[in-house]
Amino acid sequence: MDFTFTEQQRMMAGACRELLDDICSPGATRLAAEGRSDAGAERWARLSEIGVPGMLAPEAAGGLGLTDVDLVLIAEQTGRAALPEPLMEHAGVAVPLLAEFAGSPRAAGWLERAATGEARIAVGPECNPFVLGADRADALLMQHGDEVHLLERDAVTLVPEPSIDTLRSLVCVEWSPSAATRLTDGDRGRSAWSRAFERGALYAAAQCAGLAERMVALSVAYASDRTQFGKLIGSYQALKHHLANVQVTLEFARPVIYAAAARVATAGGRTAAMVSHAKLAAGDAADLAARNAMQVHGAMGYSWEVDLHFYMKRAWALAGTWGDRSFHARRVQSLVLSGAVALGPDMTFSRAGI
Amino acid sequence: MAIDLTYTSAQQAFRQQVRTWMAANVPREPLESLETPAGAAQHREWERTLASGNWGMVTWPKEYGGRGCDLIEWLIFEEEYYRAQAPGRLNQNGIFLLGPTLMEFGTPEQKARFLPRMAAGQDIWAQAWSEPQAGSDLAALKATAIRDGDHYVLSGHKIWASRAVYADWAFGMFRTDPVSERHRGISFVLFPLDQPGVRVRGIPQIHGDTGFAEIFLEDARVPVANRLGEEGQGWHIAMATAGFERGLMLRSPARFQATAAKLVELYHRHSAEADPALGAQVAQAWMNTEAYALNTYMTASRIMAGGSIGVETSLNKIFWSEMDLAMHRAAMSLLGARAELKHVSRNGGDGDNWLEGFMFSLAGPIYAGTNEIQRNMIAERLLGMPR
Numbered sequence: 231m232d233f234t235f236t237e238q239q240r241m242m243a244g245a246c247r248e249l250l251d252d253i254c255s256p257g258a259t260r261l262a263a264e265g266r267s268d269a270g271a272e273r274w275a276r277l278s279e280i281g282v283p284g285m286l287a288p289e290a291a292g293g294l295g296l297t298d299v300d301l302v303l304i305a306e307q308t309g310r311a312a313l314p315e316p317l318m319e320h321a322g323v324a325v326p327l328l329a330e331f332a333g334s335p336r337a338a339g340w341l342e343r344a345a346t347g348e349a350r351i352a353v354g355p356e357c358n359p360f361v362l363g364a365d366r367a368d369a370l371l372m373q374h375g376d377e378v379h380l381l382e383r384d385a386v387t388l389v390p391e392p393s394i395d396t397l398r399s400l401v402c403v404e405w406s407p408s409a410a411t412r413l414t415d416g417d418r419g420r421s422a423w424s425r426a427f428e429r430g431a432l433y434a435a436a437q438c439a440g441l442a443e444r445m446v447a448l449s450v451a452y453a454s455d456r457t458q459f460g461k462l463i464g465s466y467q468a469l470k471h472h473l474a475n476v477q478v479t480l481e482f483a484r485p486v487i488y489a490a491a492a493r494v495a496t497a498g499g500r501t502a503a504m505v506s507h508a509k510l511a512a513g514d515a516a517d518l519a520a521r522n523a524m525q526v527h528g529a530m531g532y533s534w535e536v537d538l539h540f541y542m543k544r545a546w547a548l549a550g551t552w553g554d555r556s557f558h559a560r561r562v563q564s565l566v567l568s569g570a571v572a573l574g575p576d577m578t579f580s581r582a583g584i
Numbered sequence: 585m586a587i588d589l590t591y592t593s594a595q596q597a598f599r600q601q602v603r604t605w606m607a608a609n610v611p612r613e614p615l616e617s618l619e620t621p622a623g624a625a626q627h628r629e630w631e632r633t634l635a636s637g638n639w640g641m642v643t644w645p646k647e648y649g650g651r652g653c654d655l656i657e658w659l660i661f662e663e664e665y666y667r668a669q670a671p672g673r674l675n676q677n678g679i680f681l682l683g684p685t686l687m688e689f690g691t692p693e694q695k696a697r698f699l700p701r702m703a704a705g706q707d708i709w710a711q712a713w714s715e716p717q718a719g720s721d722l723a724a725l726k727a728t729a730i731r732d733g734d735h736y737v738l739s740g741h742k743i744w745a746s747r748a749v750y751a752d753w754a755f756g757m758f759r760t761d762p763v764s765e766r767h768r769g770i771s772f773v774l775f776p777l778d779q780p781g782v783r784v785r786g787i788p789q790i791h792g793d794t795g796f797a798e799i800f801l802e803d804a805r806v807p808v809a810n811r812l813g814e815e816g817q818g819w820h821i822a823m824a825t826a827g828f829e830r831g832l833m834l835r836s837p838a839r840f841q842a843t844a845a846k847l848v849e850l851y852h853r854h855s856a857e858a859d860p861a862l863g864a865q866v867a868q869a870w871m872n873t874e875a876y877a878l879n880t881y882m883t884a885s886r887i888m889a890g891g892s893i894g895v896e897t898s899l900n901k902i903f904w905s906e907m908d909l910a911m912h913r914a915a916m917s918l919l920g921a922r923a924e925l926k927h928v929s930r931n932g933g934d935g936d937n938w939l940e941g942f943m944f945s946l947a948g949p950i951y952a953g954t955n956e957i958q959r960n961m962i963a964e965r966l967l968g969m970p971r
Contacts, residue, residue: 231595231656233878233885236586299587450967465970467956470963474902477962481899485878486871492587507871563867566848567855573845573870575663575838576599578877579589 231579233485235303242280243303249276250311256448256537262314263396263540270366274315278347282317286326287345291338293325298429302436302491309437310444312544314397316352316363318433320344324351324371327378327426331413337380340369355427358551360391360400371426372405376419379411395543428494428505430552435487435508438516441545442480445519446473448538449526463526472522479518483511500583503565506558513555516545589881591660598653599660605637606668615671617940619795624750627674631705640703641679644687648695649703655832655884662836669842677746678702678709680833682755682774685825689772689813698774710748710777712756712799713822715741720957722757723766723819727801729758729773734808736760736773738781738801746951748797749786751777756799757822760815770818774810781805791943827897832884834952835904837877843911844873846936847918853934854918865914872907879903895965898958905948905955912942 235243253273261267277283285301287293294300305318325344328351331337343349352367356375364370365388372379372386387404414422450473453464463469490508493501520542524531531538549555565571571583591599615630616623634640635649643658644650653661673679683702686695701707718725727740738758745754753776761769777784781804786794813821851858851866879900883893915938916923925932927940949955963969 231591231881231885232586232588232889233882234586234889239586446967450969454968454970462970464963467960470969471956471959473967473969474959474962477967478899478902481896482872482875482879482903485882486875488587488882489589489878492589498589507874510871511875559864559867562871563863566867566870567851567863573841573848575666575841575845575877576660578837578841578874578881579591581590 239300239303243307245280246304246307250307250313254311254313259312259540260537270315274347277317283321283347284325284345285321287329287341291329291341291345293345297495298491299495302487305433305436306440309440312397312541318437319353319362320351322433323426323430324353326429327371327422330422334413337413340380354403355423355430357427357553361403363399364388364401364403365399370403373423374407377407377415378413378419378422379407380413381405381411393547395547398547427552428501431505431509432490432494434548434552435512438512438545438548439480439483439487441541442476442515442519444541445523445538446476449473449523452527469526472526476519476522479515483515486511499581500571503562503571503583506561509553509558510555513549517549520545595656595660598657599664602661602664606664606670609633609637610668610670617793618672618674619793624674627671628705628708630671631675635704640705641683644699644703648699655888659881659884662838666838666842675702675705675708677711681711681825682709685821688824689821707753708751710745710751710754712742712745712754714744716743720954725757727758728762729760729771730762735805736808738775738804738806740801742799744796745799746796748777748784748799749794753777754799757818767819769816771815772812772818772821773806774812775804775806779804791940827893832880832893837873837880840873840876840904840908844870847911847915850915850918850934858918862914862917869911869914876904876907895961898961901952901958902955908945908948912938912945916942
């Protein structure tokens with residue numbers, strides 16, 4: 231029993247945080263959101279240099295051969311930066327999904343190019359009606375019932391679905407499944423999509439934690455600068471308590487996210503319950519952060535000129551993807567009340583359960 | 585991947601050892617409330633039984649009556665303790681608050697004098713910090729300990745001393761420098777409650793039982809050897825104690841997880857007539873207790889790897905107190921018209937004393953530093969907001 235990250239894991243996350251502070255600062259995010267710069271290719275290249283796209287790909291396929299426990303810390307950082315590129319859909323969902331089909335030369339070819347970041351893969355599970363980043367993707371992994379399909383971008387038609395988070399490029403994908411595009415079906419496909427779903431929800435949760443951290447930091451900075459009634463507004467308890475409440479919610483979401491990552495990485499029992507718990511806890515933290523951060527910022531928080539809204543909008547967007555709050559709440563409720571998850575003080579790390 | 589969320593075979597064997605002992609020794613019938621004279625006596629007896637199995641405080645070194653367990657083993661012990669529905673700890677102020685403080689600040693003589701008796705359930709301890717005009721603003725305390733040769737003479741009025749009516753000793757904060765102000769000039773002094781110049785008067789609580797008390801000190805004499813740490817160092821020592829209290833040990837996750845499991849059972853018994861929305865509250869209660877457990881394992885692992893625990897104890901205190909309250913509120917909703925019935929009533933509580941638990945949970949956001957004070961500390965010390 232050891233619930234700590236390794237020095238190496240912490241260093242990699244720290245390096246990623248510094249890189250994102252450099253290439254994806256609030257200022258850079260603003261330029262991207264206002265269409266005044268397109269540094270997307272540059273950001274993707276820099277993140278590829280440190281190996282993020284292929285973290286979960288086997289070393290034999292040109293990846294780093296790491297696990298979800300390593301990537302979850304990176305996901306938190308991409309959330310904190312509100313990274314415009316769909317890196318987690320690529321590195322956290324598409325790459326491990328492709329890696330399940332190493333026996334298919336077509337999938338293996340894409341995996342190698344995806345692992346280095348040379349190719350971008352978008353992913354379209356049925357839980358998400360719109361596909362993130364498909365316009366910049368080279369290939370797409372699409373769900374059709376139990377089937378997994380791999381298509382090149384030219385084989386599909388994309389209809390833009392503009393999001394309030396202008397940094398998220400969403401499209402509706404029109405496509406036709408065929409024997410030629412199908413990688414698998416039946417039980418194998420169903421379980422592959424199930425794993426992909428858990429990863430998608432896990433990495434959305436981790437990004438929410440990062441977003442909450444950012445929104446608290448922005449609010450603390452604002453409240454430590456703005457004066458009313460002759461005092462810094464951050465010295466008033468009403469505002470302190472707003473942000474302390476977010477911090478409590480956030481700090482008790484993190485261990486759940488990390489434990490869920492360990493479950494996903496080892497395909498251990500209770501994965502569904504833990505992932506849903508993580509998505510709920512982190513989603514609630516980001517939601518409360520958005521709400522309270524805006525209140526702390528006052529009218530400034532409602533204005534385009536203050537950076538807060540970029541992070542708020544990402545939090546709102548992530549709330550509805552990879553299963554919304556009511557989906558995950560119902561899933562936990564059903565697992566807990568049906569007895570599928572064993573209850574009691576000695577059961578936290580039980581390997582049994584769904 | 586380094587995170588390893590599996591128990592070693594030694595840890596599993598330890599769990600089995602605790603489980604076996606608990607199965608053989610935990611009283612079959614629940615004890616009376618430890619805030620009644622009869623219940624306090626039963627709980628004192630239970631502390632002695634625990635000590636007879638050498639389970640008084642497993643994390644302490646063997647020489648002080650412990651087992652030298654690490655924090656993961658402590659968590660396993662707690663899990664088995666609450667899984668077996670063992671009684672509450674009458675001596676929690678001693679073992680969880682003063683004990684770790686003594687371990688850090690006590691002289692070898694003080695440790696040898698107090699810790700083994702504490703682990704053995706021979707001395708029950710109360711906390712004598714708050715005063716009528718020094719609650720959240722603890723540094724406003726006025727009680728004095730005036731040096732007279734090799735003794736201190738204690739005077740003042742302490743209040744909200746949990747379980748003081750049933751305790752043998754108290755650990756208190758006193759001004760050894762009577763003209764000092766705020767955090768300076770305070771010393772940490774241990775004193776017997778059964779001695780001339782000490783009068784303990786119980787304060788009945790909202791449930792009618794008498795758990796906490798006022799302590800009136802009128803020229804009570806204690807040897808200087810009863811001072812913990814240096815003269816004037818009391819505030820620093822007290823804040824370390826408060827850290828233990830809010831932090832890891834006072835509220836182990838197991839206790840809340842056991843409550844959540846019981847809440848699920850309660851839900852099943854009432855699901856036919858209960859508002860379906862309560863199912864969501866029950867599931868949320870389970871999630872909260874799991875999050876608290878995971879957070880505690882993470883903190884324990886960090887401490888075992890050489891880390892420490894600081895202001896994040898304030899986050900813990902808010903989380904567990906609000907979680908406990910929410911769980912008990914859900915239980916009260918599930919019990920509906922029977923929620924108001926006392927435990928002694930034929931139809932009360934579905935076999936569990938939810939009502940008492942509910943009332944106790946209401947105190948959680950108040951004791952060990954109100955949640956408002958904790959929020960201030962989080963904002964100022966963790967987030968760096970202006971004072």
